[in-house]
Amino acid sequence: MFHWSLFSRRRILSLRAKVVEEQLYKAKNGLETQQQRYFDMPRRDNEWEIERRFVGIDFMNRLGEGALGSVYLGRVLVKNIPHGKGRSIAELWELTNRNNSVAVKML
Known part of the structure; x- marks a missing residue:
């Protein structure tokens, strides 16, 4: 030992x-x-992540808070998302059925 x-x-x-x-x-x-x-790591986007310019954030409607930041209610205009952005039919269908409401995590 x-x-x-x-x-x-x-x-x-x-x-x-x-x-x-x-x-x-x-x-x-x-x-x-x-x-x-330091070097830049390759960015790996989440397939369900929507760009900020396609989401309106309601800062008065806070849904919660976690270890990494706050979560707010957001609304997506599906018509504004271009088809060339790689949005699948399943994603667009899910957004449409949920009345375009999404949770927005602010880091």
Whole structure:
């Protein structure tokens, strides 16, 4: 038991030393700048997500609040959504049957 924990501790210290050494090397040679640390992830849209320009939000009618933000009542004009936006028949049918009412999550 003692031997294993000593081995693990040595391994952790060795890895930390390598990380510090790599950071110093990058800082010395200017290999990493603030802009290079971050990159844009590919955006994966939800198939049921509707663009903001096609939804009217009623900020006076708050439906609830969650961990990520508030939820408001929204209304969609199905006629305004272009067919080229990838809207399926099922989505348009669902919006029409629900009287164009949707929940809008504000992040």
